[in-house]
Amino acid sequence: MLKIDNLSATVDGKAILNGISLEVPNGEIHAIMGPNGSGKSTLSYVLAGRDGYEVTGGSATFNGQDLLAMEPEGRAAAGLFLAFQYPVELPGVGNANFLRTALNSIRKNRGEPELDAMQFLKVARARMAALSMPEDMLKRGVNVGFSGGEKKRNEVLQMALLQPKLAILDETDSGLDIDALKIVADGVNAQRGENFSALVITHYQRLLDYIVPDRVHVLVKGRIVKSGGPEVALELEKDGYASVQEAA
Amino acid sequence: MNAVSGAARFSHRFEGLRERLPGARLPWLTALRDGAAATFATLGFPTRRAEAWKYTDLAPIGDAGFDEPLTLLEGSVALPPAGAARAVFVDGRFRADLATLDGLAFSARSLAGALDEVEGPLGALAQPARDAMAALNTMLFEDGLLIDVQDGVDGGVLELLSVATASERPQAFHPRHLIRLGRGASLTIIETAMGTAGAAYLHNPVFEIGLEEDARLTHGRLQQESRAGFHLSTIYARVAGGAVYDNFTLNAGARLVRNEIHVALTGPKGACHMNGAQLIGDGQHADTATVLDHAAPDCASRQTYKTVLAGRARGVFQGRIHVHQAAQRTDGYQMNQALLLSEDAEMDSKPQLEIYADDVKCSHGATVGALDADQMFYLRARGIPEPAAKAMLVEAFLIEAVEQLPEGLLRERLTDAIAGWWQGQEAAA
Numbered sequence: 001m002l003k004i005d006n007l008s009a010t011v012d013g014k015a016i017l018n019g020i021s022l023e024v025p026n027g028e029i030h031a032i033m034g035p036n037g038s039g040k041s042t043l044s045y046v047l048a049g050r051d052g053y054e055v056t057g058g059s060a061t062f063n064g065q066d067l068l069a070m071e072p073e074g075r076a077a078a079g080l081f082l083a084f085q086y087p088v089e090l091p092g093v094g095n096a097n098f099l100r101t102a103l104n105s106i107r108k109n110r111g112e113p114e115l116d117a118m119q120f121l122k123v124a125r126a127r128m129a130a131l132s133m134p135e136d137m138l139k140r141g142v143n144v145g146f147s148g149g150e151k152k153r154n155e156v157l158q159m160a161l162l163q164p165k166l167a168i169l170d171e172t173d174s175g176l177d178i179d180a181l182k183i184v185a186d187g188v189n190a191q192r193g194e195n196f197s198a199l200v201i202t203h204y205q206r207l208l209d210y211i212v213p214d215r216v217h218v219l220v221k222g223r224i225v226k227s228g229g230p231e232v233a234l235e236l237e238k239d240g241y242a243s244v245q246e247a248a
Numbered sequence: 249m250n251a252v253s254g255a256a257r258f259s260h261r262f263e264g265l266r267e268r269l270p271g272a273r274l275p276w277l278t279a280l281r282d283g284a285a286a287t288f289a290t291l292g293f294p295t296r297r298a299e300a301w302k303y304t305d306l307a308p309i310g311d312a313g314f315d316e317p318l319t320l321l322e323g324s325v326a327l328p329p330a331g332a333a334r335a336v337f338v339d340g341r342f343r344a345d346l347a348t349l350d351g352l353a354f355s356a357r358s359l360a361g362a363l364d365e366v367e368g369p370l371g372a373l374a375q376p377a378r379d380a381m382a383a384l385n386t387m388l389f390e391d392g393l394l395i396d397v398q399d400g401v402d403g404g405v406l407e408l409l410s411v412a413t414a415s416e417r418p419q420a421f422h423p424r425h426l427i428r429l430g431r432g433a434s435l436t437i438i439e440t441a442m443g444t445a446g447a448a449y450l451h452n453p454v455f456e457i458g459l460e461e462d463a464r465l466t467h468g469r470l471q472q473e474s475r476a477g478f479h480l481s482t483i484y485a486r487v488a489g490g491a492v493y494d495n496f497t498l499n500a501g502a503r504l505v506r507n508e509i510h511v512a513l514t515g516p517k518g519a520c521h522m523n524g525a526q527l528i529g530d531g532q533h534a535d536t537a538t539v540l541d542h543a544a545p546d547c548a549s550r551q552t553y554k555t556v557l558a559g560r561a562r563g564v565f566q567g568r569i570h571v572h573q574a575a576q577r578t579d580g581y582q583m584n585q586a587l588l589l590s591e592d593a594e595m596d597s598k599p600q601l602e603i604y605a606d607d608v609k610c611s612h613g614a615t616v617g618a619l620d621a622d623q624m625f626y627l628r629a630r631g632i633p634e635p636a637a638k639a640m641l642v643e644a645f646l647i648e649a650v651e652q653l654p655e656g657l658l659r660e661r662l663t664d665a666i667a668g669w670w671q672g673q674e675a676a677a
Contacts, residue, residue: 082629105632
């Protein structure tokens with residue numbers, strides 16, 4: 001599915017990623033944990049194709065395709081989804097219009113027929129009910145006036161609608177109370193299956209109680225310093241990042 | 249050739265046409281035209297030395313060497329489908345054969361055929377002595393629309409369509425439109441100005457609009473002239489107590505456009521809404537200038553203008569609000585915002601508030617910015633291709649202005665025009 005090999009990247013000339021290697025096979029969920037400033041968000045942006053991040057070495061392939069050579073919309077069409085740490089507000093763009101345009105762009109790329117407004121509403125309502133989202137969130141501007149929890153739910157709703165092959169969840173747990181966290185985790189777990197992989201980026205172990213990862217990688221100073229099973233997250237929770245930081 | 253000699257050319261044309269212009273046998277009109285000609289000969293086209301014209305250079309109009317058409321074009325003309333009763337002007341002259349004005353609840357007819365009825369109203373608001381563009385129009389107008397809606401009548405929707413054709417010599421036409429709404433009357437005018445693609449011409453309409461107590465005029469304007477055309481429009485509206493003048497202007501066409509709107513709120517509890525969108529691309533210049541006189545107490549005014557600029561486009565917004573001493577409890581708001589889609593585009597904006605009353609609420613704001621990179625990335629990361637993502641953000645930028653219009657034919661036309669403009673930009677890119 002996703003294969004990252006010795007990836008290095010800079011932001012404004014400053015080295016943030018220093019040779020990351022990582023492989024996420026089909027159907028697996030991997031967690032990336034790390035202290036602040038370790039490069040977690042940079043990794044997610046580089047993979048999603050945001051401007052301003054310069055790849056200085058290594059590669060990232062997605063189902064054999066050179067991910068780094070693709071435009072952001074091409075990566076999304078290929079099945080990559082980034083749940084933003086800070087979802088962007090789009091005043092004047094209705095959430096329903098946004099979601100339908102995104103879904104139809106993806107469907108078009110997959111060679112599936114586009115959904116008209118009625119068909120879309122039916123699909124969206126079902127997904128929203130599962131995420132305990134009030135229906136009026138469709139009518140509002142994208143993320144405008146949404147609480148932190150509503151924004152994160154809106155991200156998971158997008159993921160549920162777009163049905164990606166690989167989801168990168170960038171600190172999706174930040175700013176969520178425990179109830180919202182469970183709802184979000186349920187939304188991710190509902191996607192689990194042979195054709196869904198995820199990279200769950202988080203600072204805290206808490207989210208991993210609900211989205212249990214197959215593998216946990218610890219990122220420090222732009223490099224993976226430790227990998228292992230779910231127990232790695234529990235060790236970090238107990239000992240903090242100090243021990244792995246020393247090792248780096 | 250500079251603007252001064254360009255103006256002299258129009259003066260010269262007037263000398264030649266003087267005896268043949270409509271109403272030449274009416275002494276009052278001849279005197280009015282002669283006075284306007286004398287003013288125009290003295291003033292010439294406004295130059296950038298004048299504060300109100302600081303950002304717009306009319307020299308290209310002088311250079312173009314326009315002639316007024318001498319004969320009425322009678323051939324068939326391709327027209328867009330009508331959505332309501334319609335008055336059609338081709339190269340500035342009313343075409344009775346293309347009009348659908350039968351059965352209206354009010355009077356709408358050719359001004360040229362009714363000049364003996366408009367002594368007094370014609371020139372009462374657009375006074376040539378004070379305004380070079382009004383002078384040019386007064387000196388050379390050949391026709392226009394004369395609208396009179398009687399007290400209490402709801403006139404419904406009227407389309408005012410201006411079509412310019414291509415001709416060997418660039419043409420100038422100066423229609424004069426006189427609109428009166430009686431007490432409590434209402435009307436929606438959807439004005440569309442368009443021209444044969446590539447045709448070079450000058451369309452120089454002047455409107456004189458009088459709204460009596462509690463009347464309501466919605467005046468939607470879709471300026472979609474040929475990209476080689478010039479559009480200089482001047483509106484004078486006088487709004488009595490309790491009346492509402494609602495203007496929405498889309499500037500999407502023309503090589504150079506200037507819309508000047510003068511509104512005077514002369515009675516208590518009147519209101520004026522001036523909203524608009526300017527969508528301009530490479531080589532286009534669009535200038536909106538509003539002059540609002542709050543001359544009576546308890547009136548409200550709202551202005552929201554949005555400009556989208558691509559390529560080497562140049563946009564201008566100037567908005568002057570004058571709150572007279574008598575205009576206590578004025579509620580005024582003005583916002584103009586520009587979205588630059590290219591680094592070569594330029595926007596100038598100049599709000600001017602002059603407040604002489606002490607109990608007023610007046611606010612204004614202006615912003616100029618580019619598309620937000622975070623918003624673009626968010627849309628693209630969801631699989632929306634870059635052009636569609638841009639279109640969504642441009643539409644979102646414009647929506648605040650568009651939403652000022654009620655649902656209906658005008659809003660549909662406007663939405664279509666915006667979509668059409670965007671497709672044109674896409675095709676050009």
